[in-house]
Amino acid sequence: MSEPELRLLSTDELLAAVVGDVAEIRVLENRMMRKIAELSRRGAAAELGYRNVAHVLRHAVRWDLRTARQWVARAEVLSGPLLELPVTAAAVAEGALSGDHISAVAEVMKELPPEAERSVVEFALAHEPSAVRAFGRELAYRLYQRDEEPGEPWAEQPANRLRMEWKGEQLEVWARLDKITGAKFEALIDPLAAPRPTTPEEGPDARLRAEREGDAFADLIDLALRADGLPEHGGEPVTLTLTMAYADLAAQTGLGVLDNRVRVPAPLVRRLACNAGVIPVVMGGRSEPMDVGRKTRTFPAAIRRLLVARDQGCTFPGCDRPPKHCDAHHVRFWSEGGETSVGNAALLCRHHHTLIHQSDWEVQLHDGTPTFIPPAWLDPARVPRTNTRLRTGRHVA
Structure with a gap:
């Protein structure tokens, strides 16, 4: 042709x-x-x-x-x-x-x-x-019934340095770590920075190594925020405060503003709302704060444990990320009134969580199984797909 x-x-x-x-x-x-x-x-x-x-x-x-x-x-x-x-x-x-x-x-x-x-x-x-x-x-x-034994943990040592500086809308991070801490950091980053599996939907991972390691570092931050025993800041656990009109959030238009004055586009705010602490603020006619609501964590630990038991990891077809690398995603978006419940949630790794919020992929729950409907360009019939890798037993002859 x-x-x-x-x-x-x-x-x-x-x-x-x-x-x-x-x-x-x-x-x-x-x-x-x-x-x-x-x-x-x-x-x-x-x-x-x-x-x-x-x-x-x-x-x-x-x-x-x-x-x-x-x-x-x-x-x-x-x-x-x-x-x-x-x-x-x-x-x-x-x-x-x-x-x-x-x-x-x-x-x-x-x-x-x-x-x-x-x-x-x-x-x-x-x-x-x-x-x-x-x-x-x-x-x-x-x-x-074979399994690998976990590796030996590294011992911890002091004498580390970290420097952070905002340059425009990006935070530049520089670190110097001792041998033991550096080895532990590499051990954490390496599996998270591995190229994503090549899939029919997305093809091979096109990110450069530095980009993959940067995304892996972002994944580590998400993992730390979900951990117990975080230090307090201003009398409460570390919280990211974001101000935005609810109408703009629901319509996916406009920008939200973080407490460090960095502007965040609406689609990213919707993704953050899936697994961040949210404090509703009612604004008056001249944008004056009239009432500050109680902080609610959208997916508490009890619900997350149920999701881990049900989903066993990222539910996107072909993905093998374990639960600890996953966010809880509202199937019906929180900004559209979706409930914070097991019946309206699915575990997604950071990459596929972003993909769902930014593409034409759709997620539904059928009998408790997260089911993904591909975009029409990928499958004109839009045949639903599931992550069968996490449910191997169903494929045994």
Whole structure:
């Protein structure tokens, strides 16, 4: 299709065309893997004087040796004697799974019985390869009751320095930490700063390392604010005060003002309202404060414990963030009168909490299960989705 013709297509049509092309490419890749498997079966490498088929392909098609080895390994999975995966082979032949999916399925099936293959493939048909690996680990644990032991805690040492300075609307933070404290900080940041799993909805994580670590630091702040025993400030636990007209908040227009005079846009205020302490202030005709209401924490500890038991972590499809990295999100926004209750809440990690507030994704609760309706550009039928990774037992054959 020529460039002018492509420009005439709608975004939905372009995405549908890309999906169709990918399916065709996968079918062609399956045919190619069958041919590679046949080259291995007939001993083509020895016939041509090479060590193995991967070295043949390295020269024949100018692949890096690592890439050539990946293709040979995947071909052996589908056609070779090392591991029989008939359900996977059938899905690949239809163009439903990629080469990376084959590698992921083969990896997890080494730890699972053959009858689990159908459950793994069904999961792979709706998720990216990294999610398949996580699903396989969880399934293996449920089948064999294996778990990792927690690591040893680091000892604590003093002599640290921290400097903070506001520059415009951003706070610049500089720190110098001793070896032990620095190691603990790295241990906290590293898992939070890992690239988000590649998903069909969002693709790969495009953030730079510094951006990922900055977001991880923000996650740590959220974790600290939810912890018990925080220091007091002005006679009460640390509280962020924000002033904004309720009508603007409900309509998602205008700006709120923090107590440090930083302005915050309405959509961000709505997200903060999901898990922040809120103090309602009634303003008079000349914006004079007439009445200050009692502070209420929108999701108290008792409700959060119930959400943790029910949701087990971030409920967005494909996400594996644990409960301690999640906010409680009002399914019906608090600013629109949504109740602060288990029946109107779902756990979401910081990234997906922001996504829900800023995109066309919708959240509903069906029989206590948070269900996500994708935007029309992603799925014209808008078929509801759930985070099946956190409910592995439902997929066991």
